[in-house]
Amino acid sequence: MDLKKLSTTKITQVYYGLFLNRCYLCDTPSHNTFCHSCQAGLIRNDQHCLQCQRPIHSTSQICGRCQIQALSYQRCIAPYRFEGIIKTLIHSVKFHQGNHYIRPLMSLLSEQLRQEYDQQTWPEQLIYVPSHPHRIKERGFCQTRAMSTQLIKQLRRQEPDLTLKFAAKNPLIKTLHTQAQHSLSRKARLNTPRDLYRVTGHVAKHVALFDDVMTTGSTVEYCCQQLLQAGAERVDVWVLARTADKAF
Structure with missing residues (x-):
């Protein structure tokens, strides 16, 4: 013993x-x-586009955007809508040093991921959408790094045989310091510079890309394109919450 x-x-x-x-x-x-x-008080994202998980009025439709333009990622998991308690907790982490909320938020996401991959093949590598060094200096930390670090700890504790890797140095970097995304209009977000992110390290064949919130999806889409160009064959997107259109 x-x-x-x-x-x-x-x-x-x-x-x-x-x-x-x-x-x-x-x-x-x-x-x-x-x-x-x-x-x-946790608003589930149960009515969503089957591809990008954008909240829509049906659970069995593909939104107009996805019908027009194909996505670079194969799968998107976004269990909650960016409203109510979820929105308050994420804002607390990002803007009010509420790091103690990272663990419960990642617990919610890990529960969803375990259900989604119960009969599916897990990605080989977890990569997060990074902040620019200037933004990290302002906040004192990168929230997506802190969240993904906690997420993989919880997944490994719950799934002892999980082989999902998490590199100490994220292979995806942000090359330009831009205005905070939450302060931009939807049009400005969609016009994000095309060379905003770059891959500088090893990328596995099957990758999970993590971000806390997806709004227009332009950041995630561009990061996925960069990962595919760097050698990934499949990218699954993991986000805690998805923002609904104002007209929803």
Whole structure:
């Protein structure tokens, strides 16, 4: 018997039992990340385009944009709409040093991913959409790096046989410092410079590209194009939340 492993396992069980089996928002006892009452405030992205996951009025349609232009990624997973509690927590992480919300947010995404890949092949490599060094200096950290680091920790704990790799140095870099995306109009987002991101490291054949929120999808699409040019054969997009059109 491996006593060291047994001891570590028991300590982990006690830690989770005492400190983590509670709702992250209201602190009531809960075996889930959020209690039943708080889960009601999480707006699921159940009605969406079958390809880009953009919220639409049907669960069995392809949106007009995807009918006009083919996407570079093969699959998109976006379990929530960028509204309500999800929006508040993501904004807290990005703009108010609410890093303690990263773990529950990634717990929600990891649960969805495990369902999506239950009978499917997992990607070989996890890559995140990076911030520019100037933006990281302003915020003190890169939220997508922090989120993806926590996400892969949770996935590996829940899926011991998972071989998904996460490089210490992200192969995708942002080359230009631009105005914050949330402050731009939709038209300005779609006119993002084409040389904004570049791949500088190894890229696996099957890649998962992570971002916290997808709005127009232009950033994700361009990053996917760069990854495919760098040698990837398939890109799956993982985002926590998807923004609906204003007219939705």
